[in-house]
Each structure stands twice: as C-alpha cells, then as structure tokens.
Amino acid sequence: AQKITQTQPGMFVQEKEAVTLDCTYDTSDQSYGLFWYKQPSSGEMIFLIYQGSYDEQNATEGRYSLNFQKARKSANLVISASQLGDSAMYFCAMRVEGSNYQLIWGAGTKLIIKP
Amino acid sequence: DVKVTQSSRYLVKRTGEKVFLECVQDMDHENMFWYRQDPGLGLRLIYFSYDVKMKEKGDIPEGYSVSREKKERFSLILESASTNQTSMYLCASSFFVGTGATNEKLFFGSGTQLSVL
Numbered sequence: 001a002q003k004i005t006q007t008q009p010g011m012f013v014q015e016k017e018a019v020t021l022d023c024t025y026d027t028s029d030q031s032y033g034l035f036w037y038k039q040p041s042s043g044e045m046i047f048l049i050y051q052g053s054y055d056e057q058n059a060t061e062g063r064y065s066l067n068f069q070k071a072r073k074s075a076n077l078v079i080s081a082s083q084l085g086d087s088a089m090y091f092c093a094m095r096v097e098g099s100n101y102q103l104i105w106g107a108g109t110k111l112i113i114k115p
Numbered sequence: 116d117v118k119v120t121q122s123s124r125y126l127v128k129r130t131g132e133k134v135f136l137e138c139v140q141d142m143d144h145e146n147m148f149w150y151r152q153d154p155g156l157g158l159r160l161i162y163f164s165y166d167v168k169m170k171e172k173g174d175i176p177e178g179y180s181v182s183r184e185k186k187e188r189f190s191l192i193l194e195s196a197s198t199n200q201t202s203m204y205l206c207a208s209s210f211f212v213g214t215g216a217t218n219e220k221l222f223f224g225s226g227t228q229l230s231v232l
Contacts, residue, residue: 004157009155031214033214033215033219035216035219035220037221037223042225043124043203043205043225043226043228044223044224044225044226045205045207045221045223046223047216047220047221047222049216050215050216050219050220052214052215091157091158093158095219102160102163102173102174103158103160103221105157105158105159106157107155107156107157108157
C-alpha cells in the first residue's frame, strides 16, 4: 500500500538550531515525487521543496534541504538555522506515477521554535 | 502574486443545510482540488478537476459534489450538511502537464473552517 509516515507529531527546537523532520514513504513504483509543505497558523499550505525519484542530488531551497535516502525510503526535511517564523505544521506528501495527480499525505509534524 | 482565494475563512451551518464553498484561482491553472483536513489525518482529497466541466472523485467524495463551470472557479457543495463534515476545507490548484516542482506543486487557499451544528 502506498503510504507516507511522519513519526513526529510535535517537536520543540531552540531558535537557530537545525531541525530534521522525518518522513518515510512506501511505494512499489519507480517513478514518484516527494513534496514538503508548510502550514502556518494562518492556514495556507505553502510549498517548500520537491524531490523526484530519479533526481540524484538532494533538493535544496534556501534554508530547506531534503535528505533523500532512496534505499531506506526516507525523505527527511532539514531546516538549517531555524527561525521563530518556522513554527508551523509540516506535511510530507508523495505523488506516484499514474495516480492522476493525487498526492498521498502524511499526518504532519507540528514544529515549535523556542526563542 | 499568485492567488487562490476561498470565499469564507469561517462558516457555521446547521445540519441539513446546503453549503457552497467557493474557490477562485488567478493563475490559469488547469487542475483544481478540494481537500479536507482533520487533525492527525493529514489531507484527504474529496474531488479534483483537470478541466472545465471535468471532475474526478478523490478518496472521500461521499456527501459532496463539485462544480467547475469556469476555469478559474471550483465549487464544493455539501448537499445536506452533517456534523461529521465539520472540518477545515482547503482548495488548491496546479498546472496540468509534466512532472517536477514547477508543474506539480500545489497552490493553496487559506482554507475554510466549517462547523456544522
């Protein structure tokens, strides 16, 4: 069964520290895409980063990087030098080939940055 | 700035009422989606549309219908609202073809928190 698992319901991190949010996925497909989205308290989901299954390099977008370990089926989000504004819910999602554009979503991790 | 606009941020309705949730995007996107978000369950797809007048059922379509008469507008309809439809509803849009972040990433509205009493 295709599934996304985020094992950390919540995390507290000190400001300026690096954060790793875990995401493991399950699919038998060879072609898939992995996404991370951020949802602040305002409610709007914001795209952060994307990793394609054939991409050899880990994706990076500013302070965000995706630690893609294909053999372990993990796609952890790393936030360097956390800021108070990083406090939000974070969701990992997966698109698989032939899924008709549907995404499979994890349950999310609530990240709170402490000053 | 690209925008997906949902008509209401908060909505309170009574059981049995017909409820319309409206979503408008200004990015000329082909795909539009309606999701439901409940704590601990992530996002669940209700319906999506890949073109005007086209619609596909998602994972939880029961009790819902949709309408897409114009490319920019996608409406979610609760024919007879029930208390178990109390939830956050998120609308999203994306480009139609191709893979990769540019084509696949979703743009979301701010959500509508619906309470059915």
